[in-house]
Amino acid sequence: MAEGPVRTGKLRGNLPPLDLYVPEPRYRPGDTVDYTHLEIPEPGLLARPDEACEAQETWPLTLDMVRVLGDDDQAVGPWNPGLDPETLRRMLSTMALTRAFDDRMYRGQRQGKTSFYMKCTGEEAISIACAHALAADDMVFPSYRQQGVLIARGYPLVEMVNQIYSNRADPLKGRQLPIMYSAKDYGFFSISGNLATQFPQAVGWAMASAIKGDTRIATSFVGEGSSAEGDFHAAMTFAAVYNAPVVLNVVNNQWAISSFSGFAGAERTTFAARAAGYGIAGLRVDGNDILAVYAAMEWAANRARAGKGPTLIEHFTYRAEGHSTSDDPSAYRSAREAEDWPLGDPIMRLKKHLIALGEWSEEQHAAMDRDLAEQVKAATKEAEKNGILGHGLHHPFHTMFEDVFEELPWHLQEQADQAIRERQTKWPEWKE
Amino acid sequence: MIEENPVSLHDAPSRSMNMIEAINDALDIMMARDPDVVIMGEDVGYFGGVFRATAGLQKKFGKNRVFDTPINECGIIGAAVGMAAYGLRPVPEIQFADYIYPGLDQLVSEAARLRYRSAGEFVAPITVRSPFGGGIFGGQTHSQSPEALFTHVAGLKTVIPATPHDAKGLLIAAIEDNDPVIFFEPKRIYNGPFDGYYDRPSRPWKGLPGSQVPEGYYKIPLGKARVVREGAALTVVTYGTMVHVAEAVLAEKGVDAEIIDLRSLVPLDIDTVEKSVEKTGKCLVIHEATRTSGFGAELVTLVQERCFYHLEAPVERVTGFDTPYPHSLEWAYFPGPVRIGEAVDRLMKD
Numbered sequence: 001m002a003e004g005p006v007r008t009g010k011l012r013g014n015l016p017p018l019d020l021y022v023p024e025p026r027y028r029p030g031d032t033v034d035y036t037h038l039e040i041p042e043p044g045l046l047a048r049p050d051e052a053c054e055a056q057e058t059w060p061l062t063l064d065m066v067r068v069l070g071d072d073d074q075a076v077g078p079w080n081p082g083l084d085p086e087t088l089r090r091m092l093s094t095m096a097l098t099r100a101f102d103d104r105m106y107r108g109q110r111q112g113k114t115s116f117y118m119k120c121t122g123e124e125a126i127s128i129a130c131a132h133a134l135a136a137d138d139m140v141f142p143s144y145r146q147q148g149v150l151i152a153r154g155y156p157l158v159e160m161v162n163q164i165y166s167n168r169a170d171p172l173k174g175r176q177l178p179i180m181y182s183a184k185d186y187g188f189f190s191i192s193g194n195l196a197t198q199f200p201q202a203v204g205w206a207m208a209s210a211i212k213g214d215t216r217i218a219t220s221f222v223g224e225g226s227s228a229e230g231d232f233h234a235a236m237t238f239a240a241v242y243n244a245p246v247v248l249n250v251v252n253n254q255w256a257i258s259s260f261s262g263f264a265g266a267e268r269t270t271f272a273a274r275a276a277g278y279g280i281a282g283l284r285v286d287g288n289d290i291l292a293v294y295a296a297m298e299w300a301a302n303r304a305r306a307g308k309g310p311t312l313i314e315h316f317t318y319r320a321e322g323h324s325t326s327d328d329p330s331a332y333r334s335a336r337e338a339e340d341w342p343l344g345d346p347i348m349r350l351k352k353h354l355i356a357l358g359e360w361s362e363e364q365h366a367a368m369d370r371d372l373a374e375q376v377k378a379a380t381k382e383a384e385k386n387g388i389l390g391h392g393l394h395h396p397f398h399t400m401f402e403d404v405f406e407e408l409p410w411h412l413q414e415q416a417d418q419a420i421r422e423r424q425t426k427w428p429e430w431k432e
Numbered sequence: 433m434i435e436e437n438p439v440s441l442h443d444a445p446s447r448s449m450n451m452i453e454a455i456n457d458a459l460d461i462m463m464a465r466d467p468d469v470v471i472m473g474e475d476v477g478y479f480g481g482v483f484r485a486t487a488g489l490q491k492k493f494g495k496n497r498v499f500d501t502p503i504n505e506c507g508i509i510g511a512a513v514g515m516a517a518y519g520l521r522p523v524p525e526i527q528f529a530d531y532i533y534p535g536l537d538q539l540v541s542e543a544a545r546l547r548y549r550s551a552g553e554f555v556a557p558i559t560v561r562s563p564f565g566g567g568i569f570g571g572q573t574h575s576q577s578p579e580a581l582f583t584h585v586a587g588l589k590t591v592i593p594a595t596p597h598d599a600k601g602l603l604i605a606a607i608e609d610n611d612p613v614i615f616f617e618p619k620r621i622y623n624g625p626f627d628g629y630y631d632r633p634s635r636p637w638k639g640l641p642g643s644q645v646p647e648g649y650y651k652i653p654l655g656k657a658r659v660v661r662e663g664a665a666l667t668v669v670t671y672g673t674m675v676h677v678a679e680a681v682l683a684e685k686g687v688d689a690e691i692i693d694l695r696s697l698v699p700l701d702i703d704t705v706e707k708s709v710e711k712t713g714k715c716l717v718i719h720e721a722t723r724t725s726g727f728g729a730e731l732v733t734l735v736q737e738r739c740f741y742h743l744e745a746p747v748e749r750v751t752g753f754d755t756p757y758p759h760s761l762e763w764a765y766f767p768g769p770v771r772i773g774e775a776v777d778r779l780m781k782d
Contacts, residue, residue, distance in 0.1 A: 139517075139518075141514070171551060172549065172550065172551045173551045175548060175549055175551065176549050180549070182549070182550035182551070182553050182554065183553075184550070184553040184554060189517060189554065190546060190549055190550035190553065190554050192541065192542060192545075192549075194537060194541040194542070197510065197513075197537060197538060197541060197542050199510070200506065200507050200510025200511050200513075200514065200538070201510050201511070201513045201514035201517065201538075201542070202514055203507075203510075203511055203514060204510060204511030204512060204513060204514025204515045204516075204517075204518075204522075205514035205515065205517055205518045206514070207511060207514070207515060208470075208514065208515040208518035208519070208520045209518060211470065211496050211497065211515075211520070212518075212520075218514070230506050230534065231506055231510060231537075231538075233504075234502075234504045234506040234507030234510055234511075235507070235510070237502050237504055237507060238501075238502060238504070238507045238510075238511055241501075241502055403547045403548045403551060403552050404547070404548055404586050404587050405547075405587065405589070405611050405699075406547070406555075406609075406610045406611055409655070409698070409699040409700075410699075410702065411699075411700070411702075
């Protein structure tokens with residue numbers, strides 16, 4: 001027998017067949033929920049490293065959880081930011097306002113006033129604490145669930161509603177899906193529906209700030225689900241390579257539409273632990289504890305401003321409602337999950353803390369809720385004067401063709417002319 | 433040769449450059465004029481780029497403004513979008529057009545849409561430079577011409593120079609433009625024009641008319657084509673490397689063709705094309721990129737829509753084949769003199 005070419009490799013034996021592992025969440029609709037597997041440390045136990053520390057000093061924290069507010073409603077430990085009662089009350093009312101706004105806009109969508117809405121119920125602490133911990137002109141590159149940042153920074157509610165209704169006063173001229181706000185004057189980047197694209201952009205903004213010798217920093221948010229995107233790796237790599245003054249946040253709310261966090265790798269390790277692979281600082285916080293979130297954001301912001309580079313923060317929380325108005329979570333997860341969530345509700349926790357401090361009361365809280373509901377109602381009434389989606393009051397027709405380029409090229413001018421001709425047939429009663 | 437750029441008509445001192453030198457000169461001038469211009473990309477810093485387009489710029493302007501990047505095109509374009517949001521004017525280099533795809537989402541969904549979706553609050557005045565096209569034995573991953581992917585995207589401009597003179601003026605215009613621009617550099621003609629005959633000695637740019645580059649700042653407006661040669665018998669619409677191939681083939685065939693170098697595909701100078709076809713009654717569209725859904729399809733359609741009653745023959749297109757760019761059979765793929773010659777013969781037979 002002629003000798004064949006020499007090949008290396010073991011001889012094929014009697015090997016077992018391979019089997020693809022596909023993650024499955026613990027609970028499905030109708031299941032009872034048991035959260036004893038979650039390791040939730042007592043508040044106040046974790047040390048707070050110096051903001052200028054070596055990145056690796058933070059890595060044990062990425063496998064743990066920074067918590068400040070305990071079950072006894074007291075704020076404890078080295079991460080307690082020691083905020084004055086006035087600031088605490090402001091954060092409380094901003095969270096409550098965000099929830100009231102969400103509730104009203106959700107109903108507005110159900111009443112046919114717009115096409116779409118996304119609530120952030122249960123996650124209010126994250127964006128609102130971040131907005132308070134940052135400087136007012138630090139730049140935020142949000143995902144679609146950081147409406148709390150805009151509200152905390154004082155963006156007018158009526159402008160938000162105008163955007164949601166895509167009406168004639170919509171600052172984005174009716175071009176964007178509801179809630180995809182853009183507010184440059186409030187340091188709030190235009191929201192994209194393409195997930196995680198904002199992460200490397202925030203790093204680029206932070207690099208630009210460093211190039212220019214500015215003092216402002218950038219921050220960005222992604223969900224745990226979209227941390228699986230290549231953009232996440234791009235952002236982390238660039239942030240690490242250029243020591244960018246940026247705070248990168250993963251809001252781990254457990255669910256990406258119907259896909260549980262296991263599909264982004266949560267069964268293996270925490271999202272914060274990814275920081276170690278890039279050699280940057282990382283923190284993992286109780287995302288329903290507004291004091292812990294504030295402390296983590298403040299720590300990371302100070303670190304970035306001191307030229308010590310980026311931090312990755314995982315905010316451990318729970319998406320208490322559907323992904324959006326187009327989603328029905330009862331079709332894929334147990335309703336008990338939200339009810340039994342062991343980290344509670346961020347508004348209730350801060351409220352109880354303020355009451356425990358003697359700085360707040362149930363009566364004050366109820367009165368505040370009534371005021372906020374009125375405030376939201378007034379904003380929606382005001383916005384409705386400018387129209388609701390599909391009822392004829394929107395931006396002038398020709399604005400559809402503007403801003404594709406700075407100047408209108410001939411081919412778009414021709415298409416605009418056609419659209420106007422079509423309008424005369426389709427909607428002869430049209431008035432601008 | 434008709435030169436429409438007024439700068440060349442006055443007496444600005446000029447010198448002969450190849451296309452790399454002209455691009456380097458444009459970058460140098462813009463870096464000096466505008467402190468917001470930054471250059472980033474793989475190997476563009478200390479080394480000066482694999483094609484040397486950014487040579488010397490880091491040394492001159494510092495590491496803060498000219499720097500190497502990780503090998504991550506998504507990150508390069510994504511960071512550039514963020515820098516633009518800050519107020520900078522980034523000029524990222526993608527080392528080969530074939531490598532641009534990991535950055536596609538950031539270009540298509542972000543850079544191109546930012547002005548529209550934010551109603552003008554945020555803009556992305558980014559110029560993405562990238563060598564493209566074949567003819568250098570680059571195989572299928574260093575030879576592609578993906579311009580049609582970008583001309584299809586609302587909000588992107590696509591610019592392709594064919595001479596050192598134009599490369600400098602167009603690049604300056606692209607950097608100053610407030611919209612994102614894809615600037616594809618035909619790498620086969622970096623060092624000299626190419627007549628399509630791969631087996632003939634290559635010619636350097638030195639001394640040739642298109643290589644005479646004025647000193648200092650000048651712009652060639654985007655959306656203004658160049659009539660390379662006036663003629664009455666046939667209109668040839670093309671860009672990049674194929675401008676030179678077309679020139680050589682038609683000269684050899686002795687056809688009195690009007691050759692139009694588009695310079696930019698979006699915005700497109702349709703007036704120059706229309707006027708020419710109305711005069712000649714015949715039109716040949718040439719590009720190196722693959723055929724199906726190529727930019728040639730757009731050009732042929734526009735000519736048919738606008739010049740039908742002037743046409744004396746079907747509009748022809750000559751393109752690369754719908755295969756990946758083969759390494760050993762590069763010259764079988766390339767739309768060279770034989771393929772162009774056949775189309776010219778068909779058009780001129782009546």
